Amino acid sequence: MSLLSVRDISVHYGQLAALRGVSISMDEGETLFVTGPNGAGKSTLLKAIAGAVRPSSGSISLADKVISGQPPEQTARLGFSMVPEGRHVFGSLTIEENLRLGTGIRADKDRIEGDLETVYEVFPMLAERKDGQAGVLSGGQQQMLVIGRALMAGPKLIAIDEPSLGLAPKVIDQVYDTLLKLRDSRGLTLLIVEQSSTRAMLTGGRMVLLRGGKIVLEGDARELANDESLRRAYFGFGEH
């Protein structure tokens, strides 16, 4: 049984078809990279799964329950947590207050303190500064905070929209190290929108390439990232 199943969805913004018949499926513990040029529909795909935009056709299931057309809280309750594009921290709140905001939808309140400890273990920097204001964190630290906040919802599947954007290579390494640790220790399923094929190559897993709202290539992340066909499909060379 797939954890996530996206079946033939299309999403329109007015006249514009941002996604056209996209299907993906993910098993528990799997890593899937979604790559593609600007405007390809990558963020729209995550928003559709999160319930922030409604597909005009097709359906989405999480853990065998249909979530398309359901409100985002319902999707979150079933174990989907999203880190959207940009790093939205609440600057005037403390780091710990930001983390606790992630727990609003949880039914298992008794596990919150344990998860907070785990987040502090994987991101010691957040623990050191837990009572400090989030607004003064650097870009990389904010990225860790928003990932930490998404983890505080206790997800099975976490989707992250461009975790590397604007970060120094060393910080990107740290963010990915953490994600992989969580995948390996807790069986967390990772859906990552990433423009850099280098990351997909280092991390492994599967990869889909979106272009013009469609999946134009899919396969093993390491193989595709190394392959000339990715570059061609990315930029649309060799088509009429």
Ligand SMILES: Nc1ncnc2c1ncn2[C@@H]1O[C@H](COP(=O)(O)OP(=O)(O)OP(=O)(O)O)[C@@H](O)[C@H]1O
């Ligand atoms: N709220 C919106 N209203 C109207 N059009 C939108 C909206 N959001 C996205 N679009 C359009 O839908 C298409 C897909 O956008 P989307 O943000 O999903 O692409 P993306 O692959 O995430 O791009 P990027 O790499 O720039 O983040 C684009 O043409 C975009 O202009």
Ligand SMILES: [Mg+2]
């Ligand atoms: Mg985007």
